[in-house]
């Protein structure tokens with residue numbers, strides 16, 4: 001089906017340039033909004049999404065992208081120039097879906113308008129040759145033409161057709177909702193895209209690691225990482241602070257994680273917060289914003305005593321889990337304030353095992369639960385380079401500082417809780433325990449509700465469009481040449497699910513029965529007044 | 534909780550029983566195709582009859598073989614349903630918590646969809662071998678490569694959305710599976726019809742292979758379209774439900790995770806198929822090819838994306 005019956009004679013090529021330009025434009029517009037183009041664009045869209053799933057994407061994992069760059073040093077920059085690591089925000093992906101949506105709008109708006117008009121209008125007159133329609137048949141009857149059509153009208157009205165009588169013929173239609181469904185579905189797609197766009201423009205998201213007993217407030221300065229839409233004003237962020245009271249991970253006997261829950265308090269800054277429990281599948285929802293637990297881990301704590309007696313009690317830093325099944329974690333602790341002259345700064349590179357086992361001097365973790373927490377640490381002293389202006393990860397030491405000999409390895413040990421490592425200069429490092437931390441994510445997406453509404457409308461439209469049937473029935477009655485009766489020609493045109501043949505046969509049978517019944521009882525009570533008397 | 538071992542073992546045995554029954558059904562379906570011909574119909578010049586429109590073309594013997602094969606298929610489906618029920622009982626949860634269970638359930642939906650279709654139009658018994666042979670192959674591969682011990686669910690999957698999202702995804706996938714096979718058979722049938730016509734025009738004898746026992750091209754195309762029309766809203770719903778779940782589980786309703794991306798690609802391809810079916814120039818073979826591409830995308834999404842790429846959708850315990 002080529003969608004709409006548009007007038008074919010495009011405006012005759014006029015003499016003036018502007019008119020010729022307009023004609024060209026019009027031709028392009030028609031080509032763009034043709035169904036054929038829509039199909040091609042749909043395939044292009046599917047094809048365009050493919051590299052987004054095969055190549056690492058920045059939006060999913062900057063780390064994987066970095067790894068790809070190291071593994072393919074010549075190829076990666078080329079791919080990057082083609083936006084292949086940002087497929088879903090690339091100009092060419094946008095070009096495909098915007099073209100598709102322009103085509104969609106050009107297609108569905110005229111169709112919607114036409115449908116709105118058709119909703120109120122009478123079914124169209126019967127085609128001249130009814131027998132050309134997919135289903136048609138002849139029904140001779142002894143009734144005069146007008147009465148025969150009365151019978152057909154009655155039968156069709158019982159079947160909830162909209163019926164119009166014209167001289168000697170009848171048109172009937174039902175299933176307008178199918179077309180309504182089609183228009184609703186396609187319009188919902190547009191609404192969905194607008195909702196997505198709104199969310200991208202005005203939405204933001206921030207992530208932060210919070211150790212038990214600590215908290216954060218919703219502002220971009222506090223987040224470890226955040227992303228925000230171009231129209232977000234950082235002064236307008238929802239004023240909300242979250243404190244993590246405690247975190248609990250529970251496990252099945254076979255060590256499958258069964259639940260993560262974080263006990264938090266939340267509220268506006270400066271107020272005493274309200275308590276809540278959040279966890280996997282159960283975010284906190286306040287005023288359209290959401291707070292999620294996206295991960296967890298351990299922050300080992302250390303007590304460090306310098307030779308001069310200065311003590312740092314229970315300093316800690318989150319260690320990032322490297323293996324979710326055993327929660328082996330790695331991290332670093334930097335103490336730039338130790339050693340007044342700046343060349344006796346202390347740093348620990350460490351490995352944390354919630355349930356540690358030492359084999360051959362190597363510490364591994366065998367259980368994600370903190371049953372026998374242990375750490376393996378390597379201590380360095382020297383200059384950390386924190387004030388050199390080059391940003392450093394808080395989870396690892398800068399290896400170039402070690403290579404250049406600015407940081408010197410001064411000791412290493414596997415420690416259980418309470419055990420200490422003594423450094424040559426007399427500094428003592430005690431593994432004093434651990435706290436749990438949770439990765440929390442704060443999300444604000446004002447388009448989300450729109451998208452949900454559009455998705456529901458889309459589904460409703462889809463069901464209407466696919467499951468309903470649109471059916472037109474035409475009948476024409478002509479006086480029988482040889483007798484007193486007449487011959488009815490009935491035909492139908494169906495669009496939509498199922499086969500029309502059997503249904504038309506059933507209709508014909510019912511008409512036959514009704515006609516015969518009327519012939520036997522000439523003055524039925526149910527019959528309407530004769531129309532053409 | 535710890536899974537009930539005896540139930541888990543029963544489940545594994547039922548898997549084997551199911552595969553055995555389906556394999557037997559394949560053999561009997563073959564017998565139906567091979568022995569079920571009416572002698573009068575064989576030979577050049579015989580009218581091309583449509584078994585769907587005209588079930589009488591089949592001999593009584595063929596009809597009985599067909600019924601037996603259907604009975605075996607139904608028994609196989611019962612055994613396969615047993616696999617999932619016992620798994621569910623053993624672990625006290627919905628039995629689609631890992632790829633083994635998900636894939637088994639999908640194949641079951643495909644078989645049940647086929648059984649329902651074949652009950653409504655007996656002519657479709659003739660495609661039984663082409664549905665069940667891939668089913669047996671799929672199940673063997675699932676048993677070999679995807680098998681996972683009965684076990685509890687990972688935390689992220691403990692949500693009633695598992696029931697909603699995964700169940701509808703399985704339903705949609707199973708239905709698309711049947712639709713895709715119907716389109717493949719349609720394409721095969723169209724080719725052989727064309728070849729037959731050529732041969733007839735050239736006055737050569739017409740080969741009477743198994744393909745000529747398939748339902749007519751038009752019926753296959755209709756089956757493919759109708760199942761796709763049925764599957765599409767279900768798939769749409771599954772994707773929407775997935776997005777709603779992702780919103781509460783992962784902090785965003787859509788993030789172009791590989792699984793999401795391929796679900797989207799499949800959705801777009803099937804939308805393309807439905808459009809193609811109603812567009813001049815695309816009806817018939819081009820549309821059928823689109824449907825086949827849709828099936829390939831679905832299978833790719835199940836196998837490649839789950840096993841090779843890493844995403845949030847990682848089901849626990851592959852292999």
Ligand code: HEM
Nearest residue numbers: 003033034035038100103104107182189465804807808811
């Ligand atoms: C975003 C892309 C689109 C999607 C996902 C989409 C999806 C669909 C679906 C699923 C159907 C149901 C097919 C059926 O009735 O069997 C449909 C029907 C239809 N679409 Fe689209 N569509 C899109 C874009 C377009 C565009 C751009 C046009 C106009 C050129 C269009 C015109 C139509 C028409 C006329 C029908 C009705 C076909 C019929 O009634 O038989 N669609 N669409």
